[in-house]
Amino acid sequence: MSLYYEAAEVLTSVKGNNGSLKSVVFGKKTWKSDAKTLFALAAEAAKWSSVLSEVVENSGIMKLEKNLSPTLTLLLVHDLLLAKRGIALPGKHGLYVAVTRHKARLTAELTKARIRRRLTSLEALRAHVNAGSADAQGHEAGNAPAPRHPRWIRINTLRTTLEHELATTFVNYERVSQLKDVATAKATQSVIYVDDHVANLVAIVGVEEPTKFKAYKEGKLIFQEKASCFPAALLNPTVDDVHIIDACAAPGNKTTHLAALLQAALASSGESDASSCHVTACEKDNLRSQILVKMVKLAEADSTVTVKKKQDFLRLDPFSKEFSNVTALLLDPSCSGSGIVGRDEGTLNICLPSLDNGNTQDDNKRGKKRKRGAAKEKPGPPAADVKVKDGEEDQDDDASDALVEETAIEETDEAKLKARLESLSAFQLRLLTHAMAFPTARKITYSTCSIHNDENENIVVKALSSEVAREQGWKVMKRSIQVDGMRKWHKRGSIEAVKTVAAGLGEESISSLDYEEIAEACIRCDKRGDDGTMGFFVAGFIRDSSTTAAAPETKAPATRTKPAKKKTKTTKTTIDTHKDEEWNGFGDED
Numbered sequence: 236m237s238l239y240y241e242a243a244e245v246l247t248s249v250k251g252n253n254g255s256l257k258s259v260v261f262g263k264k265t266w267k268s269d270a271k272t273l274f275a276l277a278a279e280a281a282k283w284s285s286v287l288s289e290v291v292e293n294s295g296i297m298k299l300e301k302n303l304s305p306t307l308t309l310l311l312v313h314d315l316l317l318a319k320r321g322i323a324l325p326g327k328h329g330l331y332v333a334v335t336r337h338k339a340r341l342t343a344e345l346t347k348a349r350i351r352r353r354l355t356s357l358e359a360l361r362a363h364v365n366a367g368s369a370d371a372q373g374h375e376a377g378n379a380p381a382p383r384h385p386r387w388i389r390i391n392t393l394r395t396t397l398e399h400e401l402a403t404t405f406v407n408y409e410r411v412s413q414l415k416d417v418a419t420a421k422a423t424q425s426v427i428y429v430d431d432h433v434a435n436l437v438a439i440v441g442v443e444e445p446t447k448f449k450a451y452k453e454g455k456l457i458f459q460e461k462a463s464c465f466p467a468a469l470l471n472p473t474v475d476d477v478h479i480i481d482a483c484a485a486p487g488n489k490t491t492h493l494a495a496l497l498q499a500a501l502a503s504s505g506e507s508d509a510s511s512c513h514v515t516a517c518e519k520d521n522l523r524s525q526i527l528v529k530m531v532k533l534a535e536a537d538s539t540v541t542v543k544k545k546q547d548f549l550r551l552d553p554f555s556k557e558f559s560n561v562t563a564l565l566l567d568p569s570c571s572g573s574g575i576v577g578r579d580e581g582t583l584n585i586c587l588p589s590l591d592n593g594n595t596q597d598d599n600k601r602g603k604k605r606k607r608g609a610a611k612e613k614p615g616p617p618a619a620d621v622k623v624k625d626g627e628e629d630q631d632d633d634a635s636d637a638l639v640e641e642t643a644i645e646e647t648d649e650a651k652l653k654a655r656l657e658s659l660s661a662f663q664l665r666l667l668t669h670a671m672a673f674p675t676a677r678k679i680t681y682s683t684c685s686i687h688n689d690e691n692e693n694i695v696v697k698a699l700s701s702e703v704a705r706e707q708g709w710k711v712m713k714r715s716i717q718v719d720g721m722r723k724w725h726k727r728g729s730i731e732a733v734k735t736v737a738a739g740l741g742e743e744s745i746s747s748l749d750y751e752e753i754a755e756a757c758i759r760c761d762k763r764g765d766d767g768t769m770g771f772f773v774a775g776f777i778r779d780s781s782t783t784a785a786a787p788e789t790k791a792p793a794t795r796t797k798p799a800k801k802k803t804k805t806t807k808t809t810i811d812t813h814k815d816e817e818w819n820g821f822g823d824e825d
């Protein structure tokens with residue numbers, strides 16, 4: 236399969252919410268193309284997609300080349316017009332010919348797109364696209380805008396205050412009262428929005444690169460998606476929370492958020508002993524444990540947080556003396572990552588060219604019409620910038636195969652996704668029921684950056700109907716008792732998902748469940764869209780002290796879960812599949 240087919244598979248997968256660009260490319264080891272080249276091509280084409288879709292649509296080439304799919308057209312036109320060495324295919328290749336014969340028309344449309352943006356050269360257009368401003372400018376030029384995903388920054392109150400940062404780091408930023416003013420700001424503007432669901436959280440857009448901020452380097456600012464702040468906010472630590480466990484902690488965004496909330500609660504209660512409450516942060520992966528330690532230290536959370544490096548949460552014994560006063564647990568396990576909006580995608584916002592304005596279904600329609608058996612696999616050049624040797628030909632390949640390829644890719648993806656979700660959700664349920672076994676715990680939050688019901692509402696319902704939940708009296712944390720910002724959040728869980736999974740569990744286990752109440756208790760965030768969030772899910776569980784189990788010496792509940800003795804195949808697979816879904820630096824996705 237050529238680089239272009241594989242890059243089309245990547246973009247289709249990302250667009251279909253099957254993961255971030257990074258996880259889709261680097262999560263698969265069987266690409267024929269070099270993964271870095273594949274990533275670079277897909278990322279670049281996606282970044283240019285708003286401009287190139289305009290170019291392709293205005294050139295009308297998709298009406299002429301009926302067998303070209305939108306995704307392949309985007310990739311090929313990208314290389315034709317913007318890659319140093321052009322399209323990395325033999326000159327007689329069907330795809331090469333189908334696009335190259337329209338070079339003059341496409342080049343003219345690219346010039347027009349540049350002029351519409353009032354830019355004097357291709358270099359200026361490149362800079363413009365790199366700054367992530369192509370969409371906003373396209374809007375000015377009469378095209379639909381694609382709002383930018385905001386950069387969310389949590390002010391680390393362990394080290395600074397919101398007021399101080401507004402007066403220093405963000406002194407030149409214009410304060411706006413609506414999030415949409417951030418998303419649609421021009422590249423030349425610097426604006427800041429102070430969030431009203433999560434305290435000490437801001438969304439910014441500006442001319443400066445936030446990673447260069449002094450306060451960021453000093454750990455005073457933490458790049459953390461808004462949705463990713465929900466779990467600690469929902470857990471709402473108080474002075475009564477003497478011991479909190481962050482079960483799956485690295486890189487540590489939620490850990491340091493917990494520490495900041497805990498210290499704020501202690502300070503406002505007048506408690507003089509700041510060490511009277513603490514957080515234990517577990518991380519199973521060695522490398523990520525080290526990042527967690529670094530993050531906790533930089534955030535100055537180390538007096539509140541104890542990191543348990545290379546610690547499998549499932550191996551913690553809930554009945555050991557060490558955990559005899561655990562009051563709360565935050566569980567943010569590995570997941571499919573399907574809700575993640577990476578910096579790349581957030582600013583790239585993959586747009587595909589359509590035949591006529593507004594028609595975006597063409598991949599499928601055009602594909603089905605042309606379906607004629609399995610497409611041939613063509614060994615493609617290993618890299619976009621690899622020169623095709625003279626005389627190398629691939630005439631059997633035809634642009635029409637592209638459409639069959641894309642349809643087949645979607646089907647295979649679906650089966651793989653199903654298997655992956657089954658494995659992940661079994662692991663997530665195991666972790667959640669283990670958290671429920673801590674005898675003195677009174678609240679738990681469970682979260683994922685996934686958009687799939689299997690990892691979200693399904694887990695909540697299954698956990699509530701588990702033996703441990705029923706015996707220990709765990710209930711869902713109803714919306715009415717949630718902390719203000721979370722209660723106010725408008726997007727709740729899916730009642731259909733709750734009903735469907737509950738129905739599958741049988742009469743006995745669902746009798747006590749109130750579908751509507753459970754769905755309302757669940758919090759969802761959309762991937763992209765007007766809220767500026769990533770796809771995210773969080774639910775809370777509580778139990779009152781009357782059902783709190785006795786100490787292990789006096790009573791060992793029947794549901795006691797034994798610490799895992801050895802790594803199960805399921806656990807290993809799930810962790811491996813989602814190694815770096817949230818972390819590449821001191822933020823959610825950088």
Ligand SMILES: C[S@@+](CC[C@H](N)C(=O)[O-])C[C@H]1O[C@@H](n2cnc3c(N)ncnc32)[C@H](O)[C@@H]1O
Pocket residue numbers: 463482483484485486487488489490517518519520523546547548549567568569570810814816817
């Ligand atoms: C979604 S990430 C956590 C992100 C983190 N809560 C944050 O906000 O920065 C999941 C983490 O859990 C770790 N993990 C997976 N299984 C685990 C287990 N059984 N025990 C402890 N950590 C685990 C993974 O290595 C990964 O670092």
